[in-house]
Amino acid sequence: MSDFTMPSLGADMEDGTFVEWLVAPGDTVKRGQVVCVVETQKGAVEVEIWTDGVVDALIAEPGHKIPVGGVMAKILVKGEAPAAREGVAAKPAPEKPGVPEPEARPSARTAAPAKGVQPLRSATRLRITPAARRRAEALGVDPTKASATGGDGAITLADVERAAAVRPTQQAPSKPTVKDDAEARRSAMRDAIAAAMSLSNREIPHYYLGTAIDVAPALAWLEAHNSGLPTAGRVLFAVLQLRAVALALREVPALNGWYENGVFRSAEACHIGVAIALRGGGLVAPALRDADRLPIDAMMTALADLLRRTRAGQLRSSELSETSITVTNLGDLGVETVQGVIYPPQVALVGFGRITEKPWAENGRLFATRCVHASLAADHRVTDGAIGARFLARVADLLSRPETLWQD
Amino acid sequence: MARLSRDEIRSIVIDCVSEIAPEADFDALKPERPWREQLEIDSFDFQNLLAAIETRAGVTVPEMDYAKLALFDEMLDYLEARQAA
Numbered sequence: 001m002s003d004f005t006m007p008s009l010g011a012d013m014e015d016g017t018f019v020e021w022l023v024a025p026g027d028t029v030k031r032g033q034v035v036c037v038v039e040t041q042k043g044a045v046e047v048e049i050w051t052d053g054v055v056d057a058l059i060a061e062p063g064h065k066i067p068v069g070g071v072m073a074k075i076l077v078k079g080e081a082p083a084a085r086e087g088v089a090a091k092p093a094p095e096k097p098g099v100p101e102p103e104a105r106p107s108a109r110t111a112a113p114a115k116g117v118q119p120l121r122s123a124t125r126l127r128i129t130p131a132a133r134r135r136a137e138a139l140g141v142d143p144t145k146a147s148a149t150g151g152d153g154a155i156t157l158a159d160v161e162r163a164a165a166v167r168p169t170q171q172a173p174s175k176p177t178v179k180d181d182a183e184a185r186r187s188a189m190r191d192a193i194a195a196a197m198s199l200s201n202r203e204i205p206h207y208y209l210g211t212a213i214d215v216a217p218a219l220a221w222l223e224a225h226n227s228g229l230p231t232a233g234r235v236l237f238a239v240l241q242l243r244a245v246a247l248a249l250r251e252v253p254a255l256n257g258w259y260e261n262g263v264f265r266s267a268e269a270c271h272i273g274v275a276i277a278l279r280g281g282g283l284v285a286p287a288l289r290d291a292d293r294l295p296i297d298a299m300m301t302a303l304a305d306l307l308r309r310t311r312a313g314q315l316r317s318s319e320l321s322e323t324s325i326t327v328t329n330l331g332d333l334g335v336e337t338v339q340g341v342i343y344p345p346q347v348a349l350v351g352f353g354r355i356t357e358k359p360w361a362e363n364g365r366l367f368a369t370r371c372v373h374a375s376l377a378a379d380h381r382v383t384d385g386a387i388g389a390r391f392l393a394r395v396a397d398l399l400s401r402p403e404t405l406w407q408d
Numbered sequence: 409m410a411r412l413s414r415d416e417i418r419s420i421v422i423d424c425v426s427e428i429a430p431e432a433d434f435d436a437l438k439p440e441r442p443w444r445e446q447l448e449i450d451s452f453d454f455q456n457l458l459a460a461i462e463t464r465a466g467v468t469v470p471e472m473d474y475a476k477l478a479l480f481d482e483m484l485d486y487l488e489a490r491q492a493a
Contacts, residue, residue, distance in 0.1 A: 223471050227470070230459070232456065
């Protein structure tokens with residue numbers, strides 16, 4: 001028997017609030033399968049399981065706060081004989097004193113009627129678009145009461161708004177609670193960022209490097225690539241930046257990994273954290289997995305998917321637990337330079353400022369071109385400036401010669 | 409597709425922006441300043457917005473013209489003129 005536990009989704013996470021199961025006892029589960037949803041300071045996270053087996057018992061219940069490492073389910077590992085099940089599975093609501101109380105703040109999600117009537121739902125997960133789910137929360141509408149008109153029977157934003165319009169207005173008292181809920185989540189995220197960044201500032205001796213890069217050739221190359229693509233499929237410049245970082249890390253692996261208990265551990269894969277600002281405040285840096293292995297269009301698709309799910313609060317646990325370096329991109333809004341704060345236990349953060357037109361001198365010629373400033377904040381306990389400089393020079397070189405980015 | 413009036417274009421753009429940024433307040437928008445910074449529409453949001461406008465208004469904006477859409481009125485001007493093309 002194996003325990004399926006609350007994962008640690010970053011150095012700053014202490015616990016998570018259980019939201020729902022996507023499997024039932026007796027279901028076969030495969031490594032990498034999403035089996036439940038947990039609410040964290042970074043939003044709702046879809047949690048994957050990393051063993052093949054059969055679900056023996058589901059222990060976590062909606063609304064329960066569970067510490068990192070706390071048991072959420074019992075899994076029969078492949079080949080194991082089913083144990084006597086009466087103990088846990090037959091008992092619908094364990095009320096042991098050790099089980100944490102459901103949180104006081106009810107949300108539209110935890111108040112779903114499926115709970116209680118049918119404590120273990122399997123394939124009955126509510127099909128609802130993320131925007132509709134958020135709207136339902138904001139309006140205090142029970143999404144299960146909305147009639148679905150979307151594809152595959154999904155509840156859409158319009159369905160929720162119709163349901164809200166039909167609903168009698170006397171439900172006003174639930175509104176402030178829902179608002180408090182969003183407010184509480186924002187403040188929890190603020191606390192989590194504060195804790196991680198304070199730890200970083202306290203313990204990591206940062207050193208900073210920066211360089212300006214002429215990106216006019218890269219922008220022209222990208223425009224040519226995009227000219228044949230539909231609007232929604234156009235590759236963003238950020239993809240080229242992430243690719244350059246991924247390739248440069250192959251040559252300078254000392255910046256890709258984690259420093260824990262006085263030892264640096266190099267990451268085997270290249271899962272680059274992408275810092276994503278959330279509307280209404282806050283920041284999450286989920287991983288773009290295997291950033292060094294994706295072809296250009298697949299990388300754009302993966303990035304778009306990551307951005308969409310981050311903003312919809314639908315990240316997966318593996319995207320928050322294996323990030324080995326972070327890239328922050330201030331994009332085409334904002335300022336020219338950024339000096340980052342490393343996200344512990346990572347050892348480096350790469351920053352890109354906005355693209356600006358600048359005078360540029362080269363080979364005795366002066367001309368105007370479009371530039372971007374790239375920066376590196378790195379952990380001096382692991383590397384020295386010379387190594388950081390080698391990395392940043394490599395990033396600059398790759399971005400200056402875009403045709404070399406995907407030539408292998 | 410029938411030619412859209414400026415008011416129709418404006419209402420399509422507002423719809424599409426609101427879908428991405430539900431809190432966007434168009435009445436508070438300062439017309440003389442870049443609108444994307446005011447509404448926090450980053451490059452990813454902007455691309456999704458253009459795709460949505462393309463579907464609704466039938467106007468495609470090539471990447472080389474992005475700079476012509478800096479002010480909100482400039483964007484409406486551009487879309488209005490472009491649908492004739």
